[in-house]
Amino acid sequence: MTLESCGLLFWNLFMTHQSRVVFIGVSVIQGYVAHSAEISFRQRFKAQNDVAFTRERTESILNTLMPVMVVEELRDFSISQEFPSHHYRNATIAQSDLCGFTRLASTRRPEEVVEFIGELFGLFDELTDKHEVYKVETVGDAYIAGQAEAPLTFKNSPLCVVRFGLEMVQKTNKWSRDRKEQVSCRVGVHSGECIGGIVGTEMQRYHLFGKLMTEVEVLESTAPEGRVQVSRACKDAVDKQLRLEGMSESLMFEERLEETLRTSKGEEHSYDEDSDSFKFISNLVGPQNIFPV
Incomplete structure (x- = not known):
């Protein structure tokens, strides 16, 4: 008997209708959570890349507007x-x-x-x-x-x-x-x-x-x-x-x-x-x- 047929037998013999509904509901929720987590991970990854790109561009602009060593000096100054x-x-x-x-x-x-x-x-x-x-x-x-x-x-x-x-x-x-x-x-x-x-x-x-x-x-x-x-x-x-x-x-x-x-x-x-x-x-x-x- 294959694993798939065993699972189907378990589903038919031991799970009530209510259990099946709960199982399906939990599966749907888990799938939704996993999907949401994947989207969130992708968004965080994109945001981190955007921040890194913006930081590099800002650094590049600063280095064209001011001498490099002056930019370094500014990092140690408070507002x-x-x-x-x-x-x-x-x-x-x-x-x-x-x-x-x-x-x-x-x-x-x-x-x-x-x-x-x-x-x-x-x-x-x-x-x-x-x-x-x-x-x-x-x-x-x-x-x-x-x-x-x-x-x-x-x-x-x-x-x-x-x-x-x-x-x-x-x-x-x-x-x-x-x-x-x-x-x-x-x-x-x-x-x-x-x-x-x-x-x-x-x-x-x-x-x-x-x-x-x-x-x-x-x-x-x-x-x-x-x-x-x-x-x-x-x-x-x-x-x-x-x-x-x-x-x-x-x-x-x-x-x-x-x-x-x-x-x-x-x-x-x-x-x-x-x-x-x-x-x-x-x-x-x-x-x-x-x-x-």
């Missing part, structure tokens, strides 16, 4: 505490401007303008990863990035920031040739002190403040198109790094001989305005000299 601020004594910051982009944008559809700036800034973003440079912010078609001591960046190399600026020029030139457009890039690079901190209550970001930021903007605005202009302070910082690290890399600096520096809008800036670190602006770095010679 009642003020956001941390930092005094950087050895920062090197680069600021670029896209020459000809405003004219190009005036002749194109909005979606094309967004596409173009997205492509160019995407190239610059790749360079920040390559040179371990922190992207501070973008203002219009200006791109600002740099390095300093912790917690801004893990690495602090004036040479890397200068290389970053040189490659921004190269990448823009290649993009312009490939697109058959008339767009170039000019970059200013400066070294000195600045303050970093989180500001605002909405759309909070980590910003840098101080004369350094004002001066690097002047360096950028007075740089010739397609060139990287550095301050004397930046050149000295690069030379010091090369000397201390025993590096043989050679960059060709060309001294500016004009009496004043002039922006594309005709504004003039003297070499000795505002601060001691700024008055020595006198050097150009040729983009052709990005690699050791």
